[in-house]
Amino acid sequence: MGSVLNHVSVVAHDLETSRRFYVDELGLVPLPTPNFAFPVVWLAAGNCQIHLFERPGEPPSHAHFGLEISEFMPVYRRMKELGLLDHDTFGNAMYELPDGGIQMYVRDPAGNLVELDHPDASSIPQGEVPEYMRLADLRPQEGSARSATLWHVQ
Known part of the structure; x- marks a missing residue:
């Protein structure tokens, strides 16, 4: 079940x-x-x-949900323009994951943390995205961590 x-x-x-x-x-x-x-x-x-x-009430600091976005740059530019990128909660506003996807953290109008996910980090012009960071450059991605993906297919 x-x-x-x-x-x-x-x-x-x-x-x-x-x-x-x-x-x-x-x-x-x-x-x-x-x-x-x-x-x-x-x-x-x-x-x-x-x-x-x-x-009423404050949202939790780290609990979040993820939404997949089909185009990264227009959403990134808009979130940056609105000042919604969350640079603090996880140490940076975005990370490239071991599978080549990217996650970007933003706060909604009530302060809820929302993770915006895009499956192809190679499509992102890194020179235009100063927040771009590879998770593997911060933490070793060994064993099963190298095959971790947000795009699990059942």
């Missing part, structure tokens, strides 16, 4: 601001949402969903 990820819920301090971020900047698609006792928006993220809940 296996489980498949269905959705991730995140706090939104201003539901409309968070909705615009995920829809306008990251391309998620609004979905019909049940009427709860508090403001909620459901968004499609591929075969999964992101649920935005307008609630």
Whole structure:
């Protein structure tokens, strides 16, 4: 018996601001949402969903979810323009992974950490991305770590 990820819920301090971020900047698609006792928006993220809940409270510092992006540079430029790159939580805003993919960390309008993943770091003009760093240059990637990938196919 296996489980498949269905959705991730995140706090939104201003539901409309968070909705615009995920829809306008990251391309998620609004979905019909049940009427709860508090403001909620459901968004499609591929075969999964992101649920935005307008609630008080601070987001966790390191817990995050990852969204795959099809084009890296336009999203990178926009996140940088908006000042949303997170340089501190994991020591850098992005890392090339052992499989040649890249992960970029940003904070949404409520401060939630979001990892934006792109499968082909070789398509990124490193000279235009000062935050670019290879994980293997910081930590040895030995044994099974060399074959680690975010793009697991079942």
